[in-house]
Amino acid sequence: MVYSIPRDSLAEMADDHGGNIQKINAAYEIGKAKMAKKTVSQFLGxxxxxxxxxxxxxxxELVDFVGGITIDTVIDVNLNGQVIPQGHHHLNGDQALAYSRMRYQDPRGDYGRQLRQQEVLKQVAQKIQKSKYLMNIGDLMTKLGQKISTDFTADQVKQLIRNYHQSSGEIVSSQLLGKTAWLNGSAYQIISTEDLQAASNRLREN
Structure with a gap:
């Protein structure tokens, strides 16, 4: 299951001080992956x-590794020189990056971007399970180097690929939706307690 959290969600940072309320994406800036993981864990219970x-x-690199992805876009995407008009397209890595990153021109804002990012990730996951890509996954990881960091061990990554590479067709995606509130001149997304609990329950069941 892939669950997207709005980058501007109002959340308490999981630090040692308590009461540090910020946008949830600030957690990574404060304490990198360790803080982000603790904050999201606390946010969702x-x-x-x-x-x-x-x-x-x-x-x-991932998109190019699997030979590109095919998308149907209902909006025009224009970012960093990459132009993808409405319609059916096969994208290379540079195009997929622009498709995943554009936010301001999307009438749905960050929520629209989340859906496009989920689409790209699901397509990569579905294609990478093919044997011709799995055979070269080690070379890919070496090539990516510092572009990907994780607290999985190398053996755990191999085990994940071995055990779950055929489950990509079963990926279900969802997103938390909030309401906009202005606090001290900044826009935040406020996620209701009911929606947070529903997401937590669904993730636990999954």
């Missing part, structure tokens, strides 16, 4: 054992 941090450059 859900244990999170491991994390993977994927640099945007790694996303480009």
């Amino acid at each position: 859900l244990p999170i054992d491991y994390s993977v941090t994927v640099d945007m450059g790694a996303l480009k």
Whole structure:
């Protein structure tokens, strides 16, 4: 299951001080993956054992590694010189990166971007299970180097690929939806307690 959390969600940082309320994406800036993992865990009331941090450059490499992805876009995407008009397209890594990153021109804002990011990740996951890609996964990981960081061990990564590479067709995605509130001149997304609990329950069941 893939669950997206709005980057501007109002959340308490999982630090030693308590009461540090900020946008949830600030957790990574404060304490990198360790703080982000603890903050998201606290936010959802859900244990999170491991994390993977994927640099945007790694996303480009992943898409090129699987020979590109095919998308249907209902909006025009224009970012960093990459122009993808409405319609059906096969994207390379650079195009997929632009498709995943554009936010301001999307009438749905960050929520629209989340859906596009989920689409790209699911397609990569579905394609990478093919034997011709799995055989070269070690070379890919070496190439990506510092663009991907994780607290999984190398043996755990191999075990995950071995045990779950055929489950990509069963990926279900969802997103938390909030309401906009302005606090001290900044826009936040406020997620209701009911929606947080529903997401926590669904993730636990999964």
